[in-house]
Amino acid sequence: MAEAARIDGKGFADALRARIAGHAGEFVQATGRKPGLAVVLVGEDPASQVYVGAKARACHEAGIASFEHRLPAETSEAELLVLVERLNRDPEVDGILVQMPLPNGLDEQAVIAAIDPGKDVDGFHVINAGRLSVGQEGFVPCTPLGCMMLLKDRLGDLSGLDAVVIGRSNIVGKPMAQLLTDANATVTIAHSRTKNLPDVVRRADIVVAAVGRPEMVRGDWIKPGATVIDVGINRLPPTDDKPKGRLVGDVAFTEAAAVAGAITPVPGGVGPMTIAVLLRNTLVAAHAHAGLEAPEGL
Numbered sequence: 001m002a003e004a005a006r007i008d009g010k011g012f013a014d015a016l017r018a019r020i021a022g023h024a025g026e027f028v029q030a031t032g033r034k035p036g037l038a039v040v041l042v043g044e045d046p047a048s049q050v051y052v053g054a055k056a057r058a059c060h061e062a063g064i065a066s067f068e069h070r071l072p073a074e075t076s077e078a079e080l081l082v083l084v085e086r087l088n089r090d091p092e093v094d095g096i097l098v099q100m101p102l103p104n105g106l107d108e109q110a111v112i113a114a115i116d117p118g119k120d121v122d123g124f125h126v127i128n129a130g131r132l133s134v135g136q137e138g139f140v141p142c143t144p145l146g147c148m149m150l151l152k153d154r155l156g157d158l159s160g161l162d163a164v165v166i167g168r169s170n171i172v173g174k175p176m177a178q179l180l181t182d183a184n185a186t187v188t189i190a191h192s193r194t195k196n197l198p199d200v201v202r203r204a205d206i207v208v209a210a211v212g213r214p215e216m217v218r219g220d221w222i223k224p225g226a227t228v229i230d231v232g233i234n235r236l237p238p239t240d241d242k243p244k245g246r247l248v249g250d251v252a253f254t255e256a257a258a259v260a261g262a263i264t265p266v267p268g269g270v271g272p273m274t275i276a277v278l279l280r281n282t283l284v285a286a287h288a289h290a291g292l293e294a295p296e297g298l
Contacts, residue, residue, distance in 0.1 A: 003257050003258060004228070004256070004257040004258075004259070004260040004261055004262050004263045005261065005262040005263075006257075006262075006263065006264075006265055007150055007154055007227075007229075007262050007263060007264045007265075007269060009146070009150060009264055009265075009268060009269040009270055009271065009272050009273050010268045010269075010272045012149065012150060012153060012272075012273065012276075013146075013272035013273050013275070013276035014272070014276075016149075016273075016276045016277075016280065016298075017058065017061065017062055017276050017279060019295075019297060019298065020062045020064075020276070020279050020280055020283055020298070021061065021062045021063050023283055023295040023298070024062055024063035024064055024283060025063055026295075027283070027286055027290070027292075028063065030290070030292065031286075031290050031292075033065075033092065034063060034064060034065040035063075035064045035065065035095075035283050035285070035286035036064065036065040036066075036067060036090075036093045036094050036095070036282075036286070037055070037059055037064055037065070037066055037067070037093070037094065037096075037097065037121065037278075037279075037282045038067040038068075038069065038087045038090070038093045038095065038096050038097070039052055039055055039056070039066065039067070039068050039097045039099060040069045040071065040080070040083065040084070040087075040096070040097070040098045040099065041068070041069070041070045041071065041099045042071045042072075042073065042075050042080060042099070042102055042103055042106065043071075043072070043073035043102070043103040044073060045099075045101065048099045048100075048101075051099065052068065052070075052099055054275060055097070055275060055278065056068060058275045058276075058278075058279060059279065059282075062279050064279060064282055064283070065092065067087075067093060069083060069087075071083070073103045075103075075106075077105070077106050077107060077111070080098075080102075080106065080111060081111065081114050084098070084111065084114045085114065087119070088114075088116040088119060091289075093119065094119060094121075094282055094285040094286040094289055095119055095120075095121030095278075095281060095282035095285050095286075096115050096116070096119045096120065097121060097122050097278070098111050098112070098115070098122075112124045112125055112126075113125065113126065117138070117139075118285065118288065118289070119285060120139050121139055121142075121281035121282050121285055122139070122141060122142065122278070122281075123138070123139040123140045123142065123175070123281070124141060124170070125139075128140070129170070129174075129175070132175055132178050132179075135182060139281050139284075139285075140175060140179065140281075141171055141172065141175045142273075142274045142275075142277035142278045143171065143172050143210075143231060143270060143273070143274045143277075144175045144176035144179055145175075145179070145277050145281075146270060146273025146274055146276065146277045147176060147179075147208060147229050147231065147270060147273070148176075148179045148180075148183070149273065149277070150229065150264065150269075150270070150273065151206065151227065151229065154227060154262055155206075155227060158180065158183040158184060158185045158206070159183070159184035159185070160184065160185070160186065161185045161186070161205040161206055162185070162188075162203055162204050162205045162206070163177075163180045163185040163186065163187045163188070163204060163205065163206040163207075163208065164187075164188045164190055164200060164201050164203075164204035164206070164207050164208070165177045165180070165187065165188070165189050165208045165210065166190045166191065166194075166197075166201070166207070166208065166209045166210060166216075166217065166250070167189075167191060167208075167209070167210035167211040167212070167231070168189050168191050169210065172210040172231055173189060173191075173210050176208050176210065177189045180206070180208075185206065188200060188204075191211065192211060192213070197221075198218070198220070198221045201217065201221040201222070202221055202222070203223065204223060204226055205223065205225075205226055205227065206226065206227050206229070207221075207222065207226055207227070207228045207229065207251075208231065209228070209229070209230050209231060209232055209249065209250035210231035210232065210250065212232060212234070212250065213232070213250055214232070214236060214248050214249075214250070215234075215248050215249070215250070215251065215252040215253075216250050217230075217251040217252065217256065218252050218255055219252055219254075219255025219256045219257075219258055220255070221256075222256050222259040222260050223259075224259055224260075224261075225260070225261040226261060227260065227261055227262045228251055228256055228260045228262070228263040228264065229263075229264050229269075229270060230249035230250055230251040230253070230263065230265075230266055230269060231249070231250065231270050232248075232249040232250030232251070233247060233249060233266055233267070233271060234247070234248050234249070234250070235247055235248075236248055247266060247267055248266060249264075249265075249266035249269075251263070251266075253265065253266065280298050283298065284298065
């Protein structure tokens with residue numbers, strides 16, 4: 001059997017970002033201002049600093065105004081909530097993203113709940129989660145929405161396909177399962193405590209791995225011809241030839257690629273989609289705030 005086709009998340013994301021940039025330019029012409037994204041970073045978590053920097057660059061390239069708020073780790077919850085409320089009222093800000101994780105002592109759920117659901121471009125607010133669960137319009141978390149874009153681009157109609165989502169987080173697993181259900185797939189949510197997990201995965205036409213364990217999903221778990229979406233990104237310990245450690249997903253890529261029909265690589269698969277969808281959600285929010293129809297094709 002031929003090796004699986006690689007699903008080019010980076011290429012898809014680049015094309016999406018180019019479309020967003022074009023629509024952002026049209027928005028400026030219509031309203032006299034850029035769509036705006038406010039990113040709040042509390043503390044000095046190194047990974048979070050990298051993510052925030054990448055988001056700022058992506059905004060600039062897409063013609064979206066980026067407002068960064070970097071706060072010390074000692075910031076109190078009350079101070080953070082005051083900032084969120086100020087951003088809720090700011091007409092230049094269409095989307096608010098508070099970078100997680102927050103330092104110890106800050107209640108992440110309380111902070112998310114304080115964000116205006118119409119500016120919750122991360123899609124984490126309980127109101128947006130509820131809208132997704134009952135099929136109403138709302139913001140969907142960026143990573144699962146990006147996964148769905150890749151799946152629909154690859155497979156077209158997902159009706160009747162068996163899908164297994166490995167992972168049950170509020171950020172990826174649960175919304176991913178809801179999106180697949182809405183697309184008329186037959187969905188199983190599995191996790192680290194699922195009995196006979198390999199057998200559960202083997203029956204799936206679509207496998208979405210979002211469990212956070214390096215190379216947990218082995219090649220012999222994959223149904224021949226299945227489409228595999230690997231959300232995981234894990235850094236292995238350093239070696240002589242990889243002093244920074246190798247990046248791997250939750251799927252043993254080489255093994256799975258020998259069996260699957262298509263698979264996302266790590267890096268270059270799902271990761272680039274997350275920031276592209278964040279820009280997309282910000283553009284949609286900006287149109288809603290301006291009383292304009294969101295552009296088609298997003």
